[in-house]
Amino acid sequence: MVEMRKPIPVEEAIHRVWEHRFTGEKECVSIHDCDNRRLSETIIAKHPVPPFPKSPYDGFALRSEDTLEANRNNPVPFKVVEHIGAGQVPEKSLHKGEATRIMTGAKIPDGADCIAMFEVCQTYEQDDHSYMSIKRTMESGQNIIGKGSEVAEGEKLIAQGTMINPGVKAVLATFGYSQVNVAKKPVIGVIATGTELLDVDEELQPGKIRNSNAHMIVSQIIRAGADYRYFGKLADEFDESYETITQALELVDVLITTGGVSVGDFDLMPAIYEKLGADVLFNKVAMRPGSVTTVAANGEKILYGLSGNPSACYVGFELFVRPLVQHGLSNPNAFPKRIKATLADDFPKPNPFKRFVRIYLTFEYGKAYANLAGMDKSNVVTSLAHTTGLMVLPGGSRGFQAGDEAEVLLLDGEQGQREFQLI
């Protein structure tokens, strides 16, 4: 008699997997190679920014008190005593009636307390010396970027777990991080199972199909920020499969297999888990697609038995694998971000189980619309190409119509959320 499996709610399944989350390791990489990695340390300002008071303009550094009498009819003259550009250190401090010709980014000379832009100054030569005059008063501190005015030394700037993007990288460079501590990418193994599988470069043969899942999963692993190790495809043969899986488990943090988890005569995963002595966390989830998704804990390692059906496999990865990878990478928001969207199309199918529908989002006047990515069956592959989100439709309905509101889990993008919640 065929085994009867008891489906558990998606939330419960995610909870069970989450209990087996792992803490990732750290590694130090060159700033040149740190893009799209997550920081494994908090970034603290090692010095004030700017580290010295500087000029925001090309102009003249002055003492504002010397401009008190200046007005449209009374230009006040200054003797230009020094000329400095960014990177030079002024040597002269200013005394009454003196100015320094100064460029943007240069250090403010001692004695000066304001900068007058070139545009408000007149310059002239007299007796072989440079002068400038100004027809307006200046205030103390005017046009001066004060030392530490942006950031004080010791200020906490970027939290551990933050993804390194161009802005983060600019901050790292500012404080001299030529080497950066980042979360080490967990290594996720991939094995495709199925006697019917051909390699991508093989011609079709009767009864056979090309192995698309392995390539898809590898791509999902890369998108999730982890490293992959592909162990190839296996025919549905017990001994060889058991052997490869045991060896692979030694080499990876997490092992994903695809196919062979249902109740078919050649679905070998349940027997393999049994022989391994792995603790099966669940083997049936009340959802579509991906109801057969199976997860087992084998010591410290997690074994994911994702469905062979491409869309079920895809959804199984995003719901159950990705959050653990994100956690391992120290992302505090490990679960997929969810937003509300309006259905752009009807979804007339009766829906006994909670369903994760493949959609792509469009935006109109700031409103998000969920468009069906294509056929929504578990065995379909082509609609995955257009999928950017999973629309969550609650079970027990007779279908949905364009204009209805639903929540959507976002698949691309680094932002997530702290907890897994569904309507």
Ligand SMILES: Nc1nc2c(c(=O)[nH]1)N[C@H]1C(S)=C(S)[C@@H](COP(=O)(O)OP(=O)(O)OC[C@H]3O[C@@H](n4cnc5c(N)ncnc54)[C@H](O)[C@@H]3O)O[C@H]1N2
């Ligand atoms: N009697 C029952 N039959 C099935 C049930 C059930 O509850 N009772 N569940 C169905 C559901 S739902 C799903 S989903 C599938 C899951 O099947 P398996 O995970 O065991 O996967 P396979 O049997 O190996 O293959 C299913 C399907 O997917 C194709 N496949 C497999 N691997 C790949 C790959 N790497 N790339 C592309 N396509 C792949 C395979 O050829 C099959 O067509 O079981 C239902 N049956």
Ligand code: MOO
């Ligand atoms: O597990 Mo199957 O994907 O529900 O269709």
Ligand SMILES: [Mg+2]
């Ligand atoms: Mg099967």
